[in-house]
Amino acid sequence: MDRVTRLFPLWAVLISTAAVVYPAPLIPLKWAIVPLLGVVMFGMGVTLTPSDFTAIMKRPVVIALGVVLQFLLMPLIGWLLTDAASFPAVTAGGGRRVGGRGAGRDRLQCDHLSG
Numbered sequence: 001m002d003r004v005t006r007l008f009p010l011w012a013v014l015i016s017t018a019a020v021v022y023p024a025p026l027i028p029l030k031w032a033i034v035p036l037l038g039v040v041m042f043g044m045g046v047t048l049t050p051s052d053f054t055a056i057m058k059r060p061v062v063i064a065l066g067v068v069l070q071f072l073l074m075p076l077i078g079w080l081l082t083d084a085a086s087f088p089a090v091t092a093g094g095g096r097r098v099g100g101r102g103a104g105r106d107r108l109q110c111d112h113l114s115g
Contacts, residue, residue, distance in 0.1 A: 002005040075096070076099075078097075078098060078099015
């Protein structure tokens with residue numbers, strides 16, 4: 001089992017590439033995306049230890065940098081890219097919306113709350 005888990009990044013790249021090249025066989029499995037993502041997130045959370053959290057608290061500058069990049073730089077880049085590409089207003093609005101949100105579930109919650 002250790003070999004399988006150590007090779008997880010390789011499995012992810014291979015399966016993702018196969019899904020892009022041959023999507024038809026995987027389309028019936030799209031219902032499994034959310035439950036499998038939940039399993040992966042739960043598995044990552046279970047591996048955390050108290051020392052992981054202490055290590056984070058010892059490096060507040062890195063956390064602050066991540067927050068600044070996510071909530072200031074990403075929206076700015078989204079705005080600049082949509083302006084530079086001269087997208088129509090509807091498309092530009094979508095690009096700015098994506099650029100102005102965090103990643104993963106945070107983005108989904110912000111989009112849901114903003115209507």
